[in-house]
Amino acid sequence: MTTTTAPLPLQAEPREDNYVAAGYGLKSWLLTVDHKRIALLYLMSITVFFCLGGLFALLIRLELLTPQGDLFESEIYNRVFTMHGVFMVFFFLIPSIPAVFGNFLLPLMLGARDVAFPKLNLLSWYLFMTGGLLAMIAMMTGGVDTGWTFYTPYSSTYTNSQVLVTAVGVFIAGFASILTGVNFIATIHKMRAPGLTWFRMPLFVWAHYATSLIMVLGTPVVAVTILLVAIERLFHVGIFDPALGGDPILFQHLFWFYSHPAVYIMILPAMGVMSEIVSCFTRKRIFGYKVVALSSLAIAVLGFLVWGHHMFVSGQSIYAGLVFSLLTMLVAVPSAIKVFNWLATLYRGSIKFDTPMLYALAFIGLFTIGGLTGVFLGALALDVHVHDTYFIVAHFHYVMVGGVVTMYLGALHFWWPKMIGRMYPTFLAKVAAALVFIGFNLTFFPQFLLGYLGMPRRYHVYPEEFQVLNVLSTAGASVLGFGFLLPLCYLLWSIKYGKKVESNPWDACGLEWTTTSPPPKHNFHDVPVVEEEAYDYAKREALRV
Amino acid sequence: MFEDFSLFxxxxxxxxxxxxxxxxxxxTMTAVASFGILCAVVxxxxxYRRRADRAAEQLEGSLPLEIFWSAIPAVLFVGIxxxxxxxxxxxxxxxxxxxEFYVTGKQWMWKIQHPTGQREINTLHIPVGRPVKLTMISEDVIHDFYVPxxxxxxxxxxxxYTSEWFEATKVGTYHLFCAEYCGTKHSEMIGSVIVMEPAEYEAWLGGQPASQDPVEAGRVLFENLRCVTCHDAGKNQRGPDLHGRFGETVGLANGTTVLFDEAYTRTSILEPKHDIAVGFEPVMPTYEGQVTETQIQQLIAYVKSLATDTGEGQQK
Incomplete structure (x- = not known):
C-alpha cells in the first residue's frame, strides 16, 4: 500500500496460478486427475516410445544399407522391424494427438473445467503404461518376430518369440484407448460451455469426436482378436490354425476390421490440428466449415467398411475384393474434400509462415501423395503387384509420418506456448521443419520405386539391384533423425529458458487462447460464454488493418 | 552397386x-494433382502473404464448389x-x-511339381507363350508366391488351395519372392522362374530324372488307400462314383451344391463329413495325417483324369 519500500518484484507477484505450479512432487503428477497434467504424462511417455521406435527404425535402415545381412542375423532383424511397428503403431501413433492434445485441449476448447470423467482419464494413462511396460518387457526378454500384424498361424503356433506378453500389452493398452474415447464422447456431449452449439465447435473437436467413435467401436474387436491368438497359443484351441481346425484368413478379417479404422484414429486428429493451424495463420474461418466437420464423420463410418482391401491377394473371395475396392475408392473422397477446403482457405487469406504453418503446408503435400498412392493400392490389379512390397511401406509412411507425425509436430509447435507458457527458438524450429520435410521425402520416396520394382517388405537380405534406392532411403533417414532430435532438444531447453508468452501469442481464435499460458488449474476463472461462430477472425482482422 | 540398376x-x-x-x-494423375496442389500452395x-494494409476476406464456403470437387475424384476413382x-x-x-503346376510352400522353400510329374525346388521352368496355372498350398504358415x-x-x-496364372512372354530368368512374412528366413525363401523356348523346355523336361506321372501315382494311391473299394460302381459302392465328375456341380445332402474342384476333393479326403454328396451315408473315414500334401495333389490329379473317363475303361 505504501510507495516507500521498493518491492522485490518476484516475491510481490501473487503465487502463480497455473496447472504446472499446482504441485511439484512426484505424487502430484502420478495421482493427478487434471486433464492437462495427464496430457503431459502422455506426452512424456509417448516421447519415450517414439524414441524407442525411432531407434529400431534406424537399425532397420542401417541393416538395409547393404544387400547382405551383415549387421544382424535374420532372427534379430525380424524382431527389430516388429518392435518398430509395435511401438510406433500401438504406443505412439494411436495415442499421439488424441491422448496428448485431445486431452489437453478438449476441455479448454469446450470451456470446461476438465473432461467428463477425470479419474477414468488417469486410469487410461495407467492402463496405457501397463501395456507399454509389458511391450518393453517383451522386448527385453527376446522381442517378438511376427510383424506388428501378428498374422496367424505364424503368431499363434509357429514362432517361439514373446507373442503372449506383447499381445497382453497391446490388449491392455487397447482399453486405455476405449476409455479415452468414452471420456471424449461424454465430454463433447455434456461439457460444452453455454452458447457453444455443435456447429460452433472447433474442427479439432469434431475430428476428435469422430476419432472417439472409432476408438469405442473398433478397439474391442482387436482386443478380442488378440485374446483369441493368445488362447490358441496357450491352449491349442483351433481358431486360426488350420492344423487345429481353424481358419487363418478369419484372423485377417478380424485384425483389419480394427486396424484399418485405426488408420483413421491416427489421421483424423491430424486433420483436426490442420484445420486449427490453417485458420489461425490465414486469419480465416475454414472454407466449408460444415463440410469439413461432417467429412470427419463420413470417414469414421466409411472407414469401417473397407478392411478387406488389405486382403486382395490373401485368398479371400475375388468378389469380396471387388466390393472392398469400390468402397475404398469412396473413402478417399471425403479426404480429398478436406484438402480442397484447406486450399480454398488459403485463398484471399492473410498468410504468415510461422513454424506450425510450415508443418501445415508440408502436410498438404505429403498427405496428397500419401492419399493418392492409397488409390494405387485400392486399385485391384495394381495392388496384386505392389501388395506387401516397399510400395505399401512408402504409402503408409507418407500417411503416418508425412501426415500424422507432421501434424503432431505442428500441434506441438502451435500449442507448446499454451502448454508451457514459453516460446521455443523459432529459427531453429523452422530449420527442423525443413529437415523433417527433406529427410522424410528422401527416406520414403525411393521406397515407392523399390516397391514397384518388386522388393518385398520385411526382407532382411535383398537382391543387389535394389541397393541404390536403399542407400538413398538410409541417407534420408539420417536427415529425418536430425529433424526429430532438434525439436526434442530445443523444446526441452525452452521449458526453462524459453521466452515467456502472453495468453495468446498467435492472436488465435478459440477458447483455449482466452485463458492464461499455462492455463490455471481449473482452466477458466469464469465459465466462458460463447456468442460467436468458430474461427471468427473477421473482428481481429478489422483491428489489425 | 549401379550394375542392373533400373527404375522399372x-x-x-x-x-x-x-x-x-x-x-x-x-x-500421371498423382503427379498432376500433386504438382497442381504444390503450385496452388506456392x-x-x-x-496472399500477410501485409499490414490488407485484411483476410472471410469466405463461408460454397455448396456447388463442394459438390464439384467431390464429384471429380469420385468419378475418377470409380473409373480407376x-x-x-x-x-x-x-x-x-x-x-x-x-x-497345371502344383506349388507347395513350407518354411523356407518352394516345392514345385510339373504337369508331367517332374519336381523341382525353388526354381520353376516354364515354356514361353503358354498359360500356366499354379495351384498352391502351404504346409505350415502363410507364404506368397510373387513374381514381380x-x-x-x-x-x-x-x-x-489358392491359384494364380500367367503367360510368360519373354525368355529369361526372373525373381521369385515369398511376399508374405513367414518367419526367420522369409527373405531367403526366394528362387527363380526360368522362361524357356518350348523346345528347350521339352529338352529340359527330358533331362530331368524320370519321375512318376502324377496321375499314375494318384491311381496307385487310390488303390493302396482302398479308395477304390467304395468309389467304384459295383455292388460294394458306398460313395459317389468319381468318373466324369471333376468340374461338375455336386448336390449335397443338406440341399446346397458345391463345385467339384481341387478344394472340394481335398476337403473330402481330409474332412469327409464336411460335404456329404446327396444320396450317400457319411461313412467315409478321414485320411487326415495319412496322406501328405504331395499325395493329396496326386490323388487330385487322378480324380481329375477321371473327368474325361466315363468309366467304360473299367471293364477291361
Missing amino acids: PDAASSYASRVDSLYLFLC FLSVR FAWAAKLYLEMYREPADCM AFRIKRDVVPGL
Whole structure:
C-alpha cells in the first residue's frame, strides 16, 4: 500500500496460478486427475516410445544399407522391424494427438473445467503404461518376430518369440484407448460451455469426436482378436490354425476390421490440428466449415467398411475384393474434400509462415501423395503387384509420418506456448521443419520405386539391384533423425529458458487462447460464454488493418 | 552397386504391360494433382502473404464448389476401380487350356511339381507363350508366391488351395519372392522362374530324372488307400462314383451344391463329413495325417483324369 519500500518484484507477484505450479512432487503428477497434467504424462511417455521406435527404425535402415545381412542375423532383424511397428503403431501413433492434445485441449476448447470423467482419464494413462511396460518387457526378454500384424498361424503356433506378453500389452493398452474415447464422447456431449452449439465447435473437436467413435467401436474387436491368438497359443484351441481346425484368413478379417479404422484414429486428429493451424495463420474461418466437420464423420463410418482391401491377394473371395475396392475408392473422397477446403482457405487469406504453418503446408503435400498412392493400392490389379512390397511401406509412411507425425509436430509447435507458457527458438524450429520435410521425402520416396520394382517388405537380405534406392532411403533417414532430435532438444531447453508468452501469442481464435499460458488449474476463472461462430477472425482482422 | 540398376521392373507376362499402363496412368494423375496442389500452395502463399494494409476476406464456403470437387475424384476413382477390377478378374480367373503346376510352400522353400510329374525346388521352368496355372498350398504358415516380372502374387495358405496364372512372354530368368512374412528366413525363401523356348523346355523336361506321372501315382494311391473299394460302381459302392465328375456341380445332402474342384476333393479326403454328396451315408473315414500334401495333389490329379473317363475303361 505504501510507495516507500521498493518491492522485490518476484516475491510481490501473487503465487502463480497455473496447472504446472499446482504441485511439484512426484505424487502430484502420478495421482493427478487434471486433464492437462495427464496430457503431459502422455506426452512424456509417448516421447519415450517414439524414441524407442525411432531407434529400431534406424537399425532397420542401417541393416538395409547393404544387400547382405551383415549387421544382424535374420532372427534379430525380424524382431527389430516388429518392435518398430509395435511401438510406433500401438504406443505412439494411436495415442499421439488424441491422448496428448485431445486431452489437453478438449476441455479448454469446450470451456470446461476438465473432461467428463477425470479419474477414468488417469486410469487410461495407467492402463496405457501397463501395456507399454509389458511391450518393453517383451522386448527385453527376446522381442517378438511376427510383424506388428501378428498374422496367424505364424503368431499363434509357429514362432517361439514373446507373442503372449506383447499381445497382453497391446490388449491392455487397447482399453486405455476405449476409455479415452468414452471420456471424449461424454465430454463433447455434456461439457460444452453455454452458447457453444455443435456447429460452433472447433474442427479439432469434431475430428476428435469422430476419432472417439472409432476408438469405442473398433478397439474391442482387436482386443478380442488378440485374446483369441493368445488362447490358441496357450491352449491349442483351433481358431486360426488350420492344423487345429481353424481358419487363418478369419484372423485377417478380424485384425483389419480394427486396424484399418485405426488408420483413421491416427489421421483424423491430424486433420483436426490442420484445420486449427490453417485458420489461425490465414486469419480465416475454414472454407466449408460444415463440410469439413461432417467429412470427419463420413470417414469414421466409411472407414469401417473397407478392411478387406488389405486382403486382395490373401485368398479371400475375388468378389469380396471387388466390393472392398469400390468402397475404398469412396473413402478417399471425403479426404480429398478436406484438402480442397484447406486450399480454398488459403485463398484471399492473410498468410504468415510461422513454424506450425510450415508443418501445415508440408502436410498438404505429403498427405496428397500419401492419399493418392492409397488409390494405387485400392486399385485391384495394381495392388496384386505392389501388395506387401516397399510400395505399401512408402504409402503408409507418407500417411503416418508425412501426415500424422507432421501434424503432431505442428500441434506441438502451435500449442507448446499454451502448454508451457514459453516460446521455443523459432529459427531453429523452422530449420527442423525443413529437415523433417527433406529427410522424410528422401527416406520414403525411393521406397515407392523399390516397391514397384518388386522388393518385398520385411526382407532382411535383398537382391543387389535394389541397393541404390536403399542407400538413398538410409541417407534420408539420417536427415529425418536430425529433424526429430532438434525439436526434442530445443523444446526441452525452452521449458526453462524459453521466452515467456502472453495468453495468446498467435492472436488465435478459440477458447483455449482466452485463458492464461499455462492455463490455471481449473482452466477458466469464469465459465466462458460463447456468442460467436468458430474461427471468427473477421473482428481481429478489422483491428489489425 | 549401379550394375542392373533400373527404375522399372522387367515386363515378362501377358498382363505385365497392362498393369504398367494402369500404374503409369495413376502416376500421371498423382503427379498432376500433386504438382497442381504444390503450385496452388506456392501461388496462394505468395499472393496472399500477410501485409499490414490488407485484411483476410472471410469466405463461408460454397455448396456447388463442394459438390464439384467431390464429384471429380469420385468419378475418377470409380473409373480407376472399374479398370483395375476388370484386369483383376482376368488375373485370378484362368483360361481353360492352362498347363497345371502344383506349388507347395513350407518354411523356407518352394516345392514345385510339373504337369508331367517332374519336381523341382525353388526354381520353376516354364515354356514361353503358354498359360500356366499354379495351384498352391502351404504346409505350415502363410507364404506368397510373387513374381514381380509377371506382376502376379497370391498368398499360399495352409489348408486352402489358392491359384494364380500367367503367360510368360519373354525368355529369361526372373525373381521369385515369398511376399508374405513367414518367419526367420522369409527373405531367403526366394528362387527363380526360368522362361524357356518350348523346345528347350521339352529338352529340359527330358533331362530331368524320370519321375512318376502324377496321375499314375494318384491311381496307385487310390488303390493302396482302398479308395477304390467304395468309389467304384459295383455292388460294394458306398460313395459317389468319381468318373466324369471333376468340374461338375455336386448336390449335397443338406440341399446346397458345391463345385467339384481341387478344394472340394481335398476337403473330402481330409474332412469327409464336411460335404456329404446327396444320396450317400457319411461313412467315409478321414485320411487326415495319412496322406501328405504331395499325395493329396496326386490323388487330385487322378480324380481329375477321371473327368474325361466315363468309366467304360473299367471293364477291361
